[in-house]
Amino acid sequence: MSLRPADEAAVTTVTDGLDVAAPSGTPEPTLTVDMRGVDRWFATNPALTDLDLSVPEGAITVLLGPNGAGKTTAIRMITGALAPDAGTVRTFGLDPIDDGEEVRRRCGVVSAKPALYDRLSGRGNLEYAAELYGLGRHADDRIVAAADRFGIFEALDQKVGGYSTGMKTRLALARSVLHDPELLLYDEPTSGLDPESSHAVLDLIREMTAEGRTVVMCTHLLVEAEGLADRIVVLDGGTDLLTGSQEELTRLYWPPNLVHIGAQDPSLLGSLGKWDGVLAMETEVPNRPGVVQVQLDDPARIPDLVDRLVAEGVRLNRVEPHEPTLEDLYFAVRRDHRERRQTDERRGLAPVRPPTQLDTLAESEEIR
Amino acid sequence: MSATVVPTPVKAERARRKGSLNWERTFTVTRTELRQLYESKDFWVPMVILGGFFFVVVPTILLLAISSIGNVSAIQQVSDALKLLPDTARSAVPQGVGPSTQVSYVLAVYLFAPIAVVVPLTISTAVGASSIVGERERGTGEFLAHSPAGVKEIYLGKLIASLVPGYITTIVGFGLYSLIVNTIVGGKVGGWFFPTASWWLLILWVLPPFMAIALSLVLRLSARVKSTAAAQQAAGLVTFPLIIIAYSQSTGALLGSGAPILAFGIGLVAWLIAFALLSTGFRSLTRGRLLGVADER
Numbered sequence: 001m002s003l004r005p006a007d008e009a010a011v012t013t014v015t016d017g018l019d020v021a022a023p024s025g026t027p028e029p030t031l032t033v034d035m036r037g038v039d040r041w042f043a044t045n046p047a048l049t050d051l052d053l054s055v056p057e058g059a060i061t062v063l064l065g066p067n068g069a070g071k072t073t074a075i076r077m078i079t080g081a082l083a084p085d086a087g088t089v090r091t092f093g094l095d096p097i098d099d100g101e102e103v104r105r106r107c108g109v110v111s112a113k114p115a116l117y118d119r120l121s122g123r124g125n126l127e128y129a130a131e132l133y134g135l136g137r138h139a140d141d142r143i144v145a146a147a148d149r150f151g152i153f154e155a156l157d158q159k160v161g162g163y164s165t166g167m168k169t170r171l172a173l174a175r176s177v178l179h180d181p182e183l184l185l186y187d188e189p190t191s192g193l194d195p196e197s198s199h200a201v202l203d204l205i206r207e208m209t210a211e212g213r214t215v216v217m218c219t220h221l222l223v224e225a226e227g228l229a230d231r232i233v234v235l236d237g238g239t240d241l242l243t244g245s246q247e248e249l250t251r252l253y254w255p256p257n258l259v260h261i262g263a264q265d266p267s268l269l270g271s272l273g274k275w276d277g278v279l280a281m282e283t284e285v286p287n288r289p290g291v292v293q294v295q296l297d298d299p300a301r302i303p304d305l306v307d308r309l310v311a312e313g314v315r316l317n318r319v320e321p322h323e324p325t326l327e328d329l330y331f332a333v334r335r336d337h338r339e340r341r342q343t344d345e346r347r348g349l350a351p352v353r354p355p356t357q358l359d360t361l362a363e364s365e366e367i368r
Numbered sequence: 369m370s371a372t373v374v375p376t377p378v379k380a381e382r383a384r385r386k387g388s389l390n391w392e393r394t395f396t397v398t399r400t401e402l403r404q405l406y407e408s409k410d411f412w413v414p415m416v417i418l419g420g421f422f423f424v425v426v427p428t429i430l431l432l433a434i435s436s437i438g439n440v441s442a443i444q445q446v447s448d449a450l451k452l453l454p455d456t457a458r459s460a461v462p463q464g465v466g467p468s469t470q471v472s473y474v475l476a477v478y479l480f481a482p483i484a485v486v487v488p489l490t491i492s493t494a495v496g497a498s499s500i501v502g503e504r505e506r507g508t509g510e511f512l513a514h515s516p517a518g519v520k521e522i523y524l525g526k527l528i529a530s531l532v533p534g535y536i537t538t539i540v541g542f543g544l545y546s547l548i549v550n551t552i553v554g555g556k557v558g559g560w561f562f563p564t565a566s567w568w569l570l571i572l573w574v575l576p577p578f579m580a581i582a583l584s585l586v587l588r589l590s591a592r593v594k595s596t597a598a599a600q601q602a603a604g605l606v607t608f609p610l611i612i613i614a615y616s617q618s619t620g621a622l623l624g625s626g627a628p629i630l631a632f633g634i635g636l637v638a639w640l641i642a643f644a645l646l647s648t649g650f651r652s653l654t655r656g657r658l659l660g661v662a663d664e665r
Contacts, residue, residue: 111511133516
C-alpha cells in the first residue's frame, strides 16, 4: 500500500491543478467566482500563473498556501482591484474589470492588515464604508447592529488608533458585512490575533456562511482551515495545485479504512497483511515507530482484528483509525508536486525553474 | 486549463475608468479626508501657527513699529528705496503722506501679503502630498481599492480635500490681514486700501488655479512615489511657480501696476492649464497604486 495517489490519471492532473469533482449525479453548484487560466505579473515576477479557481455559492473556500503563493493577488482579482494579464475572471458571472462597481458592491473584504483609519472612531470608519457602499449617511441602525454582532459596540466612539489588534479585526469584520454582501473575502483575518480571538473570529465566519453567504478565506494556518473549509484550494507559486473538500483530497492520497496498530513487540504484527479483510499493510509509518498501518475492507472488522491479535498473545498499545489531517494532506501534496516536477524536468517535459517557497521552506516552519 | 486572453491591462484600465462620476461618493471621500485632518491636531496646529505668523504676527508688529517710530532716518532710507519700484507700482503709493506711511503701505501691499500667499499653498500641498501615498502606507488603500468608489471619485475627493484647507486659509488669512493693515495704516492713507484691485484679482482669480495646478501635480506625485516623505520633497518643487509670482508681486513687477488685464490674463491661462491637468490627473491613480503593488501600469 502506498501513501501516493493510486490512480495515475489523477496523479497527472494533480500537477496541473486537480479539481476533485463531486460525484456524478450531483448537481453542479452555482459558482460565485470562476477564474480560468489567470496570469498576473508584478514587474518581472509572476504572481499568478495559469490559476484556476472556482468558488461555489454558499460555501467556505479556503485558499491555502505559504506567503507568496498568490492568495492575496487572487482575492484582488476577484474584486477587480487588479486586472489579470491573461485569463478570465468572473465574479457573480460579471467581469470585475468592466463591472467593477457592481462586483465590489456585492463583496465584503477584510485584508491582512485591517485597513482602518486610526484617526477616526470605529463609528467614523463604519460611516465611511456605509457611504461608499451606497447606504447613505443615515445607516446608524446597520452600524450599531454590525458593531454589536462583532462585539465592538462599546468601543464604537473611541479612536481606532487606540484599539487592540483583536478589536481592529472585529471592526474590520463588522465593516465587511455592513452592506450585507453576498461574497466575503477574508485575507488571513486572524493574523496577529491570540488563539481565543482567532477562535471567535472563525466562529463568526462560520455563522456568516450559515446565513447563506459565500466566503473565500486565505490562510497559511492549516489549523484554521481544518474543519472550517467546505472546499480547499492549495496554492503554490501562483498556481492551484489541488482543489476539493478535505475528505475528497484526503482520498486522493490515502485510501479509506486505514488503521494504525501498535504493539509492545511490533514483529508480531508482521502476518497481519495476509489476514482476511486486510487489503494492504505498511510496516513503516512516518513519525510513528513501532506502528503498522493496515487498510481494511470494512471498518467493522476492527473488533475482530483486535480479538484475534489478543488471542494470539499480542500486547497491543495502540489501535486507532487513521484520519489524515490537513497538515498530512498539505505536505503530501507538497511532496508529490515537487517529485512530479523534478521528474518532468529530468524528462524535459517541464521547464527547469527555481524552487518555489514550498520547496524551500523548512517543513512546518511557515505552514502550521 | 483554458487560457482565454482577456483585455490587456491598458484596455482594462480604460474600461475601469469609463464609469460616470458619483459626486456623492466623491464628497464622501472629501468629507472623510477633512474629518481626519480635523482630528489630527499634530497637523493643523503647526499650520495655524504658520498662517498666524505670516498673516497676523509679522504685519502687526512691523506696521505698528513703523507707525510708532515716525520719520527716523531708517524709514527715510527705506522710503528712498521705494524709488526702485516700477513706475506703475510707485504711482499706486499714496502721495502727500509721510514717509513712514508710504513705507507701511508698500510693505502691506508689496511685501507681507506676497509672502503670506505661500502659506495656503504650503498647507494644501502638505495635505495633498500624503493623501494617496498615505493610504498606501497605512494600508487603508486596500479598503478603497476594494470599495465601489471609482478612481476618479477617489482622486477628485482627495483633490478637493486638499484644496479646501488652502482656500480656507486664503480667505481667513487675508481677511485677518486686511483687517490688521487697514486698521493700522488705513486711517493714514484715507481709508481702507487693502485688498487693492490687483489683490482682489490675485486672491480670487489667480491664486485658485495656481493652487489647483500645484495640487494636481502633487497628487500625481503622491500616487507614484513610495513614501509620504518623498511626496513632500517633490511637492516643494511644485510650489516654485507660486513663489515666483509672490516674488514678482513683492517687487511690484507683476501686478503692482494695477493692470487688471495682466492679472486676468495670467489667471485665465492658469485656469486653462489647471483644467487640463485636473481632467487628466486621475489617470495617475489606479487601484494597483492604492494597493502599492509593484510595476502597476
